[in-house]
Amino acid sequence: MGVFLRIVGALFATWCVRTVLYLIRVRRFPPGPPRPILLDNRGDMAFKQNWKAFHDWNKKYGSIISFYLGRKPLVVLGSLDAVTDLLEKKGNIYSSRPRFIVAGEILCRNMRGLGMPYGQRWRNWRSLMHASMSIEASAAYKPLQSAETKIMLRDILQNQDSPEKFPDFIRRYAVSVVTVVAYGRRIKTLEDHLVVKQQKIDEYYINSTVPGKFLVEIFPILTWLPKSLQWYRREPEEHYKKDVALLTELMEEVRERMKKGLAYPSTATRALEKQGAFGLDDLETAYALASPFGAGAGTTLATLDFFLLAMLIHPEAMRKAHEELDRVIGRDRLPEYDDRDSLPYVNALIKEIMRWRPIAPIAVPHSVIADDEYKGHFIPKGTTVIGSIYSITQNEEMFPDPETFRPDRYIENPKLPNSFVFGFGRRVCPGMHVAQNSLFSIVSKMLWAYEILPTKDSQGKPIIPSKDDIIPALVIKPKPFNFLLVPRHGNVAAIVTEEARKADVELAAYE
Numbered sequence: 001m002g003v004f005l006r007i008v009g010a011l012f013a014t015w016c017v018r019t020v021l022y023l024i025r026v027r028r029f030p031p032g033p034p035r036p037i038l039l040d041n042r043g044d045m046a047f048k049q050n051w052k053a054f055h056d057w058n059k060k061y062g063s064i065i066s067f068y069l070g071r072k073p074l075v076v077l078g079s080l081d082a083v084t085d086l087l088e089k090k091g092n093i094y095s096s097r098p099r100f101i102v103a104g105e106i107l108c109r110n111m112r113g114l115g116m117p118y119g120q121r122w123r124n125w126r127s128l129m130h131a132s133m134s135i136e137a138s139a140a141y142k143p144l145q146s147a148e149t150k151i152m153l154r155d156i157l158q159n160q161d162s163p164e165k166f167p168d169f170i171r172r173y174a175v176s177v178v179t180v181v182a183y184g185r186r187i188k189t190l191e192d193h194l195v196v197k198q199q200k201i202d203e204y205y206i207n208s209t210v211p212g213k214f215l216v217e218i219f220p221i222l223t224w225l226p227k228s229l230q231w232y233r234r235e236p237e238e239h240y241k242k243d244v245a246l247l248t249e250l251m252e253e254v255r256e257r258m259k260k261g262l263a264y265p266s267t268a269t270r271a272l273e274k275q276g277a278f279g280l281d282d283l284e285t286a287y288a289l290a291s292p293f294g295a296g297a298g299t300t301l302a303t304l305d306f307f308l309l310a311m312l313i314h315p316e317a318m319r320k321a322h323e324e325l326d327r328v329i330g331r332d333r334l335p336e337y338d339d340r341d342s343l344p345y346v347n348a349l350i351k352e353i354m355r356w357r358p359i360a361p362i363a364v365p366h367s368v369i370a371d372d373e374y375k376g377h378f379i380p381k382g383t384t385v386i387g388s389i390y391s392i393t394q395n396e397e398m399f400p401d402p403e404t405f406r407p408d409r410y411i412e413n414p415k416l417p418n419s420f421v422f423g424f425g426r427r428v429c430p431g432m433h434v435a436q437n438s439l440f441s442i443v444s445k446m447l448w449a450y451e452i453l454p455t456k457d458s459q460g461k462p463i464i465p466s467k468d469d470i471i472p473a474l475v476i477k478p479k480p481f482n483f484l485l486v487p488r489h490g491n492v493a494a495i496v497t498e499e500a501r502k503a504d505v506e507l508a509a510y511e
């Protein structure tokens with residue numbers, strides 16, 4: 001009995017010391033909105049657009065702030081210095097992801113790279129992503145990206161009387177590029193089973209990450225229930241089985257093509273040729289191949305949506321780009337990748353689109369795997385750490401008058417930062433080179449060929465969409481709006497038709 005009491009006493013003393021230490025350190029949490037006694041700070045986010053609420057707190061409490069969602073502490077880093085100091089320089093502890101019981105552990109057994117916790121499995125997955133999308137590897141997709149852009153330009157040309165179809169032509173481009181990167185096969189129509197099914201998988205996954213959707217995320221203790229009583233498990237388990245079947249089927253299609261010598265080089269061929277080297281088993285490989293689709297199509301598309309929006313609101317910027325294209329390229333050929341360095345305004349315009357409306361305003365939240373101290377603040381292990389891309393884009397010192405769309409700022413100061421729009425540290429977007437190549441191909445060729453114009457109302461007045469009508473999500477995009485793409489000069493039809501004919505021949509290899 002004496003021994004038992006001593007053990008209980010020792011445990012109690014340890015608990016007391018730890019609690020006191022915690023309470024002392026918690027006082028050194030980064031500042032932030034006061035936490036209601038029983039609740040969290042959800043109600044303090046005055047805006048549906050959470051990135052704006054975070055930015056307001058950054059302005060009020062400083063560039064490092066903290067707040068609570070449920071019992072979980074969150075920290076928002078609102079300056080380039082803070083994200084560099086923590087997410088980049090201390091990447092060994094700041095590179096995990098917040099825990100998602102349903103979306104991560106049940107729905108995909110943590111095999112989706114984007115949400116995967118930091119560790120060996122993530123390193124294996126990431127080395128495959130790097131091997132197939134590094135700056136060197138991504139150069140191999142440029143001919144395809146250029147050819148797909150030309151097909152898109154022809155689709156637009158041939159459907160001048162149905163501008164409502166234009167968004168689908170652009171979408172087909174974005175989807176086709178990521179499936180070539182992943183599986184080495186292009187997408188000719190959005191009805192392709194790969195597109196339809198992967199989109200469903202992604203929708204369910206995204207919906208499963210909505211805060212507050214599953215009680216178990218707020219009370220993880222519910223995972224201690226016997227499995228048969230875990231009611232929240234049933235639906236995602238069903239989805240897991242279906243996802244495994246589809247993703248395995250897509251991977252096996254590539255294996256078959258490889259056996260016949262018909263497979264075009266892609267992430268899949270790299271993974272399957274050297275599966276041992278990457279340390280991924282069959283199922284992990286099948287999931288890894290879904291990453292470019294899940295993370296690369298919607299992001300590219302959202303950026304292109306903001307490009308079209310910016311051109312409608314700022315025709316003066318479009319005119320400057322037209323002038324540069326006419327001067328450097330002329331009207332007898334389309335711009336190609338070799339022209340990139342000769343088109344500083346087009347490059348600046350692309351950077352400004354990504355700064356003006358960053359499509360991932362809070363990036364993808366990181367999580368810290370050890371207690372840390374920063375500038376006198378205590379950041380406990382398990383805290384979700386958000387690198388606020390939006391707050392960085394609003395820094396008046398770096399970007400004076402930040403709400404103004406002004407590509408020239410990147411010409412006046414070519415060292416002005418921009419790559420932060422792709423996230424931070426070890427989790428930085430592995431598809432950034434593929435994305436930048438897509439953006440250059442589409443923006444330069446589309447502006448060479450077309451004028452981007454608003455539609456008109458019944459009185460003939462142009463309908464200019466609002467720059468602030470945004471659909472909030474982890475990846476944001478403008479609310480749908482109408483636009484026209486009108487050939488700029490007499491050579492467009494002939495050149496686009498001829499270039500697209502050649503593109504058809506080149507692309508046959510990917511079908």
Ligand code: HEM
Pocket residue numbers: 113114115116126129133178181291292293295296297299300303359360363364365366387421422423424425426427428429430431432434435
């Ligand atoms: C303009 C287009 C794009 C933007 C702005 C963008 C931005 C981002 C951002 C902000 C992150 C989170 C980084 C972090 O956690 O700090 C991310 C992650 C990721 N992106 Fe992109 N992305 C784009 C296009 C693409 C493309 C085309 C692909 C693939 C073909 C891709 C694949 C990924 C993957 C796999 C991750 C997860 C990385 C990880 O968790 O380790 N992205 N991206």
